[in-house]
Structures are given as C-alpha cells and as structure tokens.
Amino acid sequence: MANWQVIAGGVTAAKGYKAAGITAGLKPSGAPDLTLIASDVPAIAAGVFTKSCVRAACVDFNREVLAKGCHVSAILCNAGQANASTGAEGWQNAVECAELVQKALNTVDGVLVASTGVIGKQLLMDKMRSGIAKIAPLISPDGGEDASRSIMTTDTVPKSIALETVIDGKPVRIGGICKGSGMIHPNMATMLGFVTCDAGVEPKLWQKMLSSSIDASFNQVTVDGDTSTNDMVLALSNGQSGVVIDDENSDAAQQVQAMLQEVCMSLAKAIARDGEGATCMIEVNVTGASSTVAARQIAKTIVGSSLVKSAVFGNDPNWGRIAAAAGRSGVDFDQNLLNIQLGDFVMMKDGTPQEYDRNAASDYLKNDTVIINVGVGDGSGEGTAWGCDLSYDYVKINAEYTT
Amino acid sequence: MANWQVIAGGVTAAKGYKAAGITAGLKPSGAPDLTLIASDVPAIAAGVFTKSCVRAACVDFNREVLAKGCHVSAILCNAGQANASTGAEGWQNAVECAELVQKALNTVDGVLVASTGVIGKQLLMDKMRSGIAKIAPLISPDGGEDASRSIMTTDTVPKSIALETVIDGKPVRIGGICKGSGMIHPNMATMLGFVTCDAGVEPKLWQKMLSSSIDASFNQVTVDGDTSTNDMVLALSNGQSGVVIDDENSDAAQQVQAMLQEVCMSLAKAIARDGEGATCMIEVNVTGASSTVAARQIAKTIVGSSLVKSAVFGNDPNWGRIAAAAGRSGVDFDQNLLNIQLGDFVMMKDGTPQEYDRNAASDYLKNDTVIINVGVGDGSGEGTAWGCDLSYDYVKINAEYTT
Numbered sequence: 001m002a003n004w005q006v007i008a009g010g011v012t013a014a015k016g017y018k019a020a021g022i023t024a025g026l027k028p029s030g031a032p033d034l035t036l037i038a039s040d041v042p043a044i045a046a047g048v049f050t051k052s053c054v055r056a057a058c059v060d061f062n063r064e065v066l067a068k069g070c071h072v073s074a075i076l077c078n079a080g081q082a083n084a085s086t087g088a089e090g091w092q093n094a095v096e097c098a099e100l101v102q103k104a105l106n107t108v109d110g111v112l113v114a115s116t117g118v119i120g121k122q123l124l125m126d127k128m129r130s131g132i133a134k135i136a137p138l139i140s141p142d143g144g145e146d147a148s149r150s151i152m153t154t155d156t157v158p159k160s161i162a163l164e165t166v167i168d169g170k171p172v173r174i175g176g177i178c179k180g181s182g183m184i185h186p187n188m189a190t191m192l193g194f195v196t197c198d199a200g201v202e203p204k205l206w207q208k209m210l211s212s213s214i215d216a217s218f219n220q221v222t223v224d225g226d227t228s229t230n231d232m233v234l235a236l237s238n239g240q241s242g243v244v245i246d247d248e249n250s251d252a253a254q255q256v257q258a259m260l261q262e263v264c265m266s267l268a269k270a271i272a273r274d275g276e277g278a279t280c281m282i283e284v285n286v287t288g289a290s291s292t293v294a295a296r297q298i299a300k301t302i303v304g305s306s307l308v309k310s311a312v313f314g315n316d317p318n319w320g321r322i323a324a325a326a327g328r329s330g331v332d333f334d335q336n337l338l339n340i341q342l343g344d345f346v347m348m349k350d351g352t353p354q355e356y357d358r359n360a361a362s363d364y365l366k367n368d369t370v371i372i373n374v375g376v377g378d379g380s381g382e383g384t385a386w387g388c389d390l391s392y393d394y395v396k397i398n399a400e401y402t403t
Numbered sequence: 404m405a406n407w408q409v410i411a412g413g414v415t416a417a418k419g420y421k422a423a424g425i426t427a428g429l430k431p432s433g434a435p436d437l438t439l440i441a442s443d444v445p446a447i448a449a450g451v452f453t454k455s456c457v458r459a460a461c462v463d464f465n466r467e468v469l470a471k472g473c474h475v476s477a478i479l480c481n482a483g484q485a486n487a488s489t490g491a492e493g494w495q496n497a498v499e500c501a502e503l504v505q506k507a508l509n510t511v512d513g514v515l516v517a518s519t520g521v522i523g524k525q526l527l528m529d530k531m532r533s534g535i536a537k538i539a540p541l542i543s544p545d546g547g548e549d550a551s552r553s554i555m556t557t558d559t560v561p562k563s564i565a566l567e568t569v570i571d572g573k574p575v576r577i578g579g580i581c582k583g584s585g586m587i588h589p590n591m592a593t594m595l596g597f598v599t600c601d602a603g604v605e606p607k608l609w610q611k612m613l614s615s616s617i618d619a620s621f622n623q624v625t626v627d628g629d630t631s632t633n634d635m636v637l638a639l640s641n642g643q644s645g646v647v648i649d650d651e652n653s654d655a656a657q658q659v660q661a662m663l664q665e666v667c668m669s670l671a672k673a674i675a676r677d678g679e680g681a682t683c684m685i686e687v688n689v690t691g692a693s694s695t696v697a698a699r700q701i702a703k704t705i706v707g708s709s710l711v712k713s714a715v716f717g718n719d720p721n722w723g724r725i726a727a728a729a730g731r732s733g734v735d736f737d738q739n740l741l742n743i744q745l746g747d748f749v750m751m752k753d754g755t756p757q758e759y760d761r762n763a764a765s766d767y768l769k770n771d772t773v774i775i776n777v778g779v780g781d782g783s784g785e786g787t788a789w790g791c792d793l794s795y796d797y798v799k800i801n802a803e804y805t806t
Contacts, residue, residue: 050731051731052731053735053738054727054730084723084726087739087755119726120723120756121756227727229726229727229730306709310797310798313798319523320485320488320521320523323457323488323522323523323632324455324457324631324632326457327456327457327630327632328455332456333456335488336490338457338488351488351490353488353523391798392798392799394709394798395716395793395797395798
C-alpha cells in the first residue's frame with residue numbers, strides 16, 4: 001500500500017491550493033498570527049471537531065457550513081484570541097470573518113474559520129479586517145511553509161508534511177499542517193490541523209476517510225490529557241489531480257485513505273514530539289486486545305499516565321507503572337497474559353516479571369524516541385498511541401505563564 | 404444530622420478494637436511497615452476495591468473472603484511489597500499471611516490482608532512470619548496512632564479520624580485511618596483505608612453504606628489520575644456499642660451513614676492535601692447538573708486537569724482552563740449557563756466572562772485551600788471533588804526515584 005513518497009510544499013503541495021501567513025497584530029508578540037489557505041476551485045470539505053460542550057464560535061460555525069453540504073473555497077485561521085466563551089458577539093465575529101474572506105477572494109462558496117488563543121476574549125476585529133484585506137492578495141502555491149508557521153502558537157517547530165502517489169497514471173497529493181504542543185500556554189490550548197488533497201473524493205466518503213484517519217492519529221496523541229474548546233481538523237478535496245474517488249472499495253480509495261492516514265499520523269507524532277517540556281516522544285503499541293478500540297484505549301491510557309511519563313523522564317525502567325496503567329484503562333484483560341517490553345527489553349512475560357539489564361534499559365530511556373510494546377492477550381486488536389515524557393519544564397511552562 | 408463530635412483514637416476509638424504497628428523489616432528504610440487491626444468479636448466486613456484488571460493477590464483474596472459472607476476478626480497490612488503481578492506464589496503468600504494471623508489471634512474467623520509497595524516482588528515471607536508473630540501480642544486499644552503510622556509509605560503525615568454520636572442513649576463510634584498521597588513512589592501507589600465501627604450493621608446494609616460513602620469521598624479524590632493495583636477500603640462493624648442497625652430507613656441508620664461518609668470524606672481530603680508535591684488542596688463544587696453522578700464527574704475532571712492544577716500552583720486565576728475542563732468532562736451541559744467562581748471571585752456568569760480583580764484573585768490562590776465553585780445549569784445534581792496543585796516537586800518525586 002505504502003507506495004507514496006514524501007514531497008515538499010506542505011499544505012500547498014497538492015494541485016490547486018494556495019496559502020499565506022502574515023502578522024496581523026493579533027498576538028502581542030508580533031509573530032505571524034493570520035493564515036489563509038484557499039483552493040482554486042470549490043472543494044469538498046470534511047471536519048472533525050472537539051467533543052467539548054464548551055466550544056469556540058468557529059467550531060459551531062464550521063459545523064453549520066459542513067452540515068449544509070456546500071463547497072468550500074478557503075480556511076482562515078487566527079492565533080491570539082480563541083473566540084471561545086465569547087457569546088453572541090463571538091458568533092457574529094466568526095460570521096463576519098468568513099464573509100470578509102468570501103469578498104476578498106470573490107467567491108460565494110463556503111469559508112471555514114479556526115481560532116486559537118485566549119479564551120473569553122473577543123477577536124480583535126479591526127485587526128482581523130485589515131489582516132484579511134492584506135493576506136488575500138498574498139496567497140500563493142508556495143505559501144505552505146509560511147502557513148505552517150503562522151498557525152503556530154507555543155509550538156517550537158512548524159509541523160508540515162506532503163505525500164504523493166500515482167493513481168491511474170496521475171499524481172495525487174495530500175498535504176497537511178498542524179499546530180499543538182499540549183496545552184502549553186494556559187489559553188493557547190488548541191490542536192488545529194488542515195489537510196489538502198487534489199483527488200476529488202465523494203463528500204461522505206471524504207468525511208469517513210478523515211474521521212477514520214483521525215481515530216488512528218490525532219485522537220491517539222496525548223500530551224496532558226486536556227482537550228480544548230477549539231480543537232479541529234479540516235480537510236479539503238478539490239479534484240484538481242483529475243482523479244475521482246467515489247467507490248470506497250476501490251484500490252484508488254484505499255490508496256487515498258492510507259495516504260491520508262499517513263499524513264495525519266505524521267502530524268500527530270510531530271505534536272507528541274513537540275509536547276510541552278518534552279525531552280522525548282513515547283510510542284505505545286498494544287496487541288492482542290479484543291478490538292482496535294480496546295487496544296487504542298489501553299495504549300492511550302499508558303502513554304497518558306503521569307507516572308509512566310515521569311518515569312521515562314527520569315530514565316527509570318519502571319514497568320510496574322505500565323502494568324498499572326494498562327490495568328486501569330477500563331478495558332478488561334487477563335493479567336496472566338500481560339506482556340510488557342521496553343525497546344528490546346522484555347520486562348514481563350505472560351504475567352510474570354522477567355530479569356533484564358536495568359542499567360541498559362535505563363540508558364534506552366535516554367533516546368529521543370521510546371517504544372513500549374504491550375501484549376494483553378490473544379485477540380487481533382492492535383492500537384498505537386503517542387505522547388511525551390513529563391518534565392520540570394511542563395510545570396514551569398504551565399505555572400509561570402501569566403494571563 | 405451532623406450531631407457528632409470528633410474524638411481521639413482513630414481506628415481503635417470504637418469499642419472492641421485493638422491495633423498495633425511495628426517494623427518487620429519489609430522496607431529497606433527501617434520505618435514501621437506492618438499493621439494489625441483486630442476486633443475483640445467477629446465483625447461484619449465490607450470492602451471496596453480497585454477496578455483495575457491488574458490486581459494484587461490481596462485484592463482477590465479479600466474479595467473471596469467477603470463473598471463467603473464470613474465474619475472477620477482482623478486486617479493485616481504490610482508495606483514494602485505490593486504482592487501484585489506475583490502469580491501463584493503471591494496468592495499462596497496472601498493465604499499464608501491470613502492463616503498466620505488466624506493462628507496468632509486464635510480465631511477461625513476471616514482475616515483480610517492488604518499490601519502496598521513494589522509491584523512484581525514477592526512478599527518477604529520470612530519477615531512476614533516473624534512480624535506476625537511479633538505484632539499479634541502487641542495489639543492494644545491505644546494502638547490506633549501506631550497503626551496510622553505503620554501503613555504510611557510516602558505520606559508526609561499520618562491520616563486518622565474518629566467520630567462519636569449517640570444513638571438510643573448509647574455512644575456509637577466510627578474511626579478510620581488511610582494512606583496515600585498520589586502514586587508518589589513509583590511502585591508505592593496504593594490508597595488504603597481501614598474503618599472500624601462499633602454499631603452492629605446488617606451486612607448488606609453495611610456494604611451499601613460503605614460503597615455510597617466512598618462514591619462521595621475516596622472516589623472523588625485525584626492526585627494524578629492513576630489508580631493502583633492494590634487500592635482498597637475495608638470497613639468492620641462489630642456491634643460492641645450495643646446498637647443494632649438493620650433498617651436502612653431508620654434515623655439511626657441515616658445517622659451512621661452520615662457519620663461513615665464524614666469519616667471517609669475527612670480521610671479523602673487528607674489524601675488530597677498530602678498529594679505528592681502539593682502546596683495546597685483544591686476543592687471543586689459543582690451544582691446545577693442533571694444528576695449527582697454528572698456533577699461528580701465534572702468536579703473530578705476539573706480537579707484532575709493538569710492545566711488547572713499548574714495554574715493554581717502558579718497563582719494564575721485562569722478560569723478558561725476551568726471552563727475547558729468542565730466542557731471536556733463527558734457530561735453535556737449548556738455553555739450559556741456556565742458559572743465559574745474562584746473563592747469569592749466571580750469569573751464567568753451565565754456563559755459570559757466577568758470583570759474581577761486579577762491581583763486579588765491571584766493572592767487567593769496562595770491559600771492552602773482553594774475553592775472552585777462551578778454551576779452548569781438548573782439541575783439538582785451536586786458533587787464535590789478534591790485534589791491538589793501540580794508542582795515541580797511532583798515531577799521531581801516521580802522522576803528521580805529509582806527502583
């Protein structure tokens with residue numbers, strides 16, 4: 001399946017997409033804070049949103065746009081204010097921003113909006129208005145790099161990927177960018193992801209592909225277990241490659257699905273690695289569960305355990321914490337079938353502690369990627385989750401920031 | 404209802420109970436590590452246990468004793484080894500310890516066992532055997548204080564309480580001790596609670612009373628979200644006060660229920676305050692939810708949020724984190740009805756941010772008890788949860804310990 005290659009360009013790598021990122025003055029720091037991604041032609045759109053019942057205006061606004069089933073021409077993203085807990089005024093501001101982009105791009109198609117920043121503060125609308133007027137003429141097919149930087153808040157590195165495959169002799173590309181490094185700043189909480197594809201995928205299938213990909217990627221990342229009011233992943237499919245995907249069971253559809261999932265997993269892992277204060281990325285693979293859902297839940301519980309995370313930070317090969325986290329995951333399994341492996345070190349086999357080289361295992365935890373493999377039985381369910389260690393800097397970052 | 408008074412004596416305050424705590428040599432530190440609590444007459448026993456499917460031998464052993472419905476004469480608790488992930492040998496050791504106590508106390512009634520310490524290590528049975536022989540003759544009605552200390556692992560203070568009320572002209576007492584301060588040592592994870600009562604409560608009612616009390620107390624405490632392999636609360640009811648409780652709806656039953664819950668809440672709050680690295684206790688009260696269960700879930704999500712915890716540590720009155728945690732709790736509510744109050748400071752009212760004195764609110768967070776009140780609607784459901792702030796010391800304690 002994985003007959004794709006990594007290419008440059010990020011969110012503008014696919015055909016028919018342009019983007020730009022500028023400083024609109026929304027952030028006190030003067031860093032880039034406004035991003036526009038546009039498709040040359042109206043695109044099919046899909047989205048996955050925070051499940052929180054305290055939601056930003058942009059989340060509800062996008063849900064309405066997607067529910068209408070209209071085509072989408074652009075995604076506008078601002079940093080600085082989250083436009084969450086902002087009531088009717090916040091809603092009206094989201095509507096106005098989308099309308100301003102429609103006018104600036106001279107389109108009647110839908111515009112999706114995303115915000116990240118301080119909760120409870122209204123968007124600085126004067127700056128949004130001038131910013132939209134300024135950014136619209138700047139979008140270009142080379143703007144992917146700028147876009148990956150202007151969506152950043154407390155991220156330490158931009159997160160961008162693009163893949164290309166060939167379907168029916170034609171190149172098909174999927175690119176993506178995301179931001180997020182845990183709830184690093186107190187109110188800059190959000191994980192945002194934007195994906196562009198130049199295949200033309202049937203709308204319901206595109207949504208299904210996105211949801212499935214996110215279950216295996218962004219939903220399996222945890223930095224501190226906190227979900228934000230603004231989390232969202234938006235994906236556009238504009239058909240500019242000339243390849244149409246309308247049969248879920250076709251090889252072409254499976255190829256696009258696999259590539260979309262790879263894009264999402266690559267971005268999700270980048271978030272884990274950039275977790276606030278992180279010194280390493282932790283990957284937990286669970287096998288032998290009764291289902292994929294069960295395996296993923298166990299994996300996510302282990303990688304989210306403060307005890308496991310701080311043990312990794314302290315280079316302590318403390319497998320008892322891994323066993324305890326697996327046991328409390330809410331998924332039932334027979335502890336006599338539990339296997340735990342840290343890198344190449346077998347810690348527990350069929351529920352029985354094993355001898356291992358403690359010093360060598362401790363050294364293993366000094367790597368910048370730590371792999372934990374856990375078997376919980378004879379089932380066929382497998383799942384992976386990604387996270388990071390818990391360091392002094394996590395506390396420092398989150399305690400010493402002042403609103 | 405609350406017509407009780409606090410008395411001395413802890414777990415031996417109630418009539419007909421004796422206890423002792425000694426150093427048996429199970430811990431490398433030489434601190435007291437073996438505890439025996441006994442009732443002069445066979446007692447009704449109830450228990451609530453960890454829901455983890457990776458369970459210590461003592462958890463399964465006690466479940467069997469309670470399932471048989473037999474009377475219980477004593478509780479034995481060791482620190483040093485958790486007797487978890489120890490297979491058939493661990494089970495046999497738990498059985499032998501209970502039998503040794505039966506012989507030492509010359510009783511055929513049940514003996515319950517509890518362990519806390521390193522996962523995956525067998526009990527040091529030579530030391531358990533000599534320890535049981537040594538401790539049995541030492542139990543006394545004044546032993547409550549020693550027992551509260553010998554169950555400690557990484558606790559910084561002993562946790563003990565006893566209350567007395569009068570029912571039908573007779574004094575009725577409930578005492579309790581517990582240990583736990585988060586999963587402070589990597590494998591010293593456990594929350595253990597032991598409660599003694601000198602009323603004679605009908606067995607099923609006693610179990611129901613204990614379960615209900617724990618739902619409102621120990622189950623609403625979180626330090627780091629990790630549940631251990633060994634968590635348990637055991638409660639004995641020996642009837643030595645001469646008061647019999649067999650009608651759930653009687654005033655006497657409600658009086659005992661309320662007093663039992665107060666004992667459990669007092670102990671639970673002591674755990675929160677002694678949370679690893681904690682500089683303060685956080686209490687979150689939720690009102691207006693659709694049910695008690697819903698309110699408790701929201702409260703526990705807020706008090707367990709790493710972001711809320713680190714904001715409190717940093718004296719940052721960052722109500723956005725409270726709103727975000729409430730929203731992701733899994734309980735649905737209308738964000739337009741959300742009210743958030745930090746101490747006396749109203750941060751959000753009916754979903755709208757409020758002006759408040761930021762410096763004064765920051766000063767409030769320097770107190771050793773921080774109260775967060777959250778309203779989520781018009782429902783009658785109320786619930787409270789307790790936790791602590793997240794400090795540098797949490798990471799230090801958990802990262803730098805070496806197995």
